[in-house]
Amino acid sequence: MKKFQNKSELSLYLGALRANGSSIGFVPTMGALHHGHLSLVNKGLSENDFVVVSVFVNPTQFDNQEDLVKYPRTLDEDIILLKTVSDHKIIVYAPTVEDVYANSVTSQSFTFDGLEYEMEGAFRDGHFDGVGTIVKRLFEIVKPDNAYFGEKDFQQLQIIRKLVELHHLPLNVVGCPIHRASDGLAMSSRNTRLTKEHREIAPFIYKTLNTAKTMFGTKSAQKVTEWVNNQFKKQPLLEVEYFIIADIKTLKPVKRKSTRKSYRAFIAVYAGDIRLIDNIALN
Numbered sequence: 304m305k306k307f308q309n310k311s312e313l314s315l316y317l318g319a320l321r322a323n324g325s326s327i328g329f330v331p332t333m334g335a336l337h338h339g340h341l342s343l344v345n346k347g348l349s350e351n352d353f354v355v356v357s358v359f360v361n362p363t364q365f366d367n368q369e370d371l372v373k374y375p376r377t378l379d380e381d382i383i384l385l386k387t388v389s390d391h392k393i394i395v396y397a398p399t400v401e402d403v404y405a406n407s408v409t410s411q412s413f414t415f416d417g418l419e420y421e422m423e424g425a426f427r428d429g430h431f432d433g434v435g436t437i438v439k440r441l442f443e444i445v446k447p448d449n450a451y452f453g454e455k456d457f458q459q460l461q462i463i464r465k466l467v468e469l470h471h472l473p474l475n476v477v478g479c480p481i482h483r484a485s486d487g488l489a490m491s492s493r494n495t496r497l498t499k500e501h502r503e504i505a506p507f508i509y510k511t512l513n514t515a516k517t518m519f520g521t522k523s524a525q526k527v528t529e530w531v532n533n534q535f536k537k538q539p540l541l542e543v544e545y546f547i548i549a550d551i552k553t554l555k556p557v558k559r560k561s562t563r564k565s566y567r568a569f570i571a572v573y574a575g576d577i578r579l580i581d582n583i584a585l586n
Contacts, residue, residue, distance in 0.1 A: 304386055306395040310403070310444045313396050317355070317445065325352040329447035329474075331438060334358040334397075335375040336384050339482035339490030343451040344388050346479050355445050356385060358397040363410040364433030370578075375492055396445070403440060410436045415465045421554040422547055422569055423458050423580070434459055435466055442467075447474050455481045455489045457567060457582045458554060481581075483509065489581045501574035504540045508572055511535070512583040515548075515568050519585045524548040524557045527568075535572070544571040544578070548585065 307313040328347030332340055347354035358381055365371035378397055385393050413435040424431050452460045464476050482490045487509035511534050518527045535543045548557050551565045566585040
């Protein structure tokens with residue numbers, strides 16, 4: 304498996320592949336890979352000749368520095384896991400902070416037509432400036448034909464689509480279904496940090512989302528939201544940061560349902576000091 308830490312060497316290698324007519328897929332990650340990541344890589348390999356997987360814990364998208372320090376870094380294990388998919392068609396880019404940011408580890412300021420102010424943007428100051436900065440930079444380095452993102456971070460997916468649109472970047476952004484454990488918990492690198500008690504109760508998040516989806520067929524968004532918040536008040540090990548039903552295009556909370564619009568329910572929950580997010584399509 305080819306592994307690069309230097310963007311110049313990576314660019315030369317990818318340039319040679321393109322010169323031979325090969326297509327390039329891209330899966331950006333922060334490492335601590337799991338089967339959710341592998342599902343993105345498999346999707347990329349089904350649609351491209353090669354897939355670049357970046358492994359980079361991006362400092363500019365953490366509003367909580369303790370979270371940045373504690374974020375798992377498992378590059379050797381990540382490579383072993385990727386080799387179970389392909390040893391020859393996957394290219395790993397695991398840069399240093401200096402290789403990506405040079406001497407200025409700062410975010411650019413972005414506007415995403417208001418998408419950045421909803422949900423995660425309201426609770427994580429500067430988060431989407433950090434996301435926009437690193438994703439745009441990685442797109443410029445890798446120059447992929449297609450890039451793959453999971454719908455677990457649906458707001459991020461919509462923001463990256465808007466980034467590509469506003470900056471006229473020549474690539475296709477592909478959203479992929481949420482990959483879940485057998486008990487319904489959305490796959491996340493943070494799951495490994497859950498205590499035994501919190502891991503046992505965490506599937507309650509998806510169970511509640513499924514019931515909310517059923518309720519949304521006959522009840523208002525306000526009634527569903529009240530019900531969800533009341534359910535979590537009965538779970539002392541889980542604390543809701545937000546539950547929002549939103550229009551998938553604008554990400555603004557729904558006030559009155561329309562049959563002409565599509566909606567998703569979004570949730571952020573603390574299990575101890577571990578923050579988990581999830582979402583579900585409602586119609």
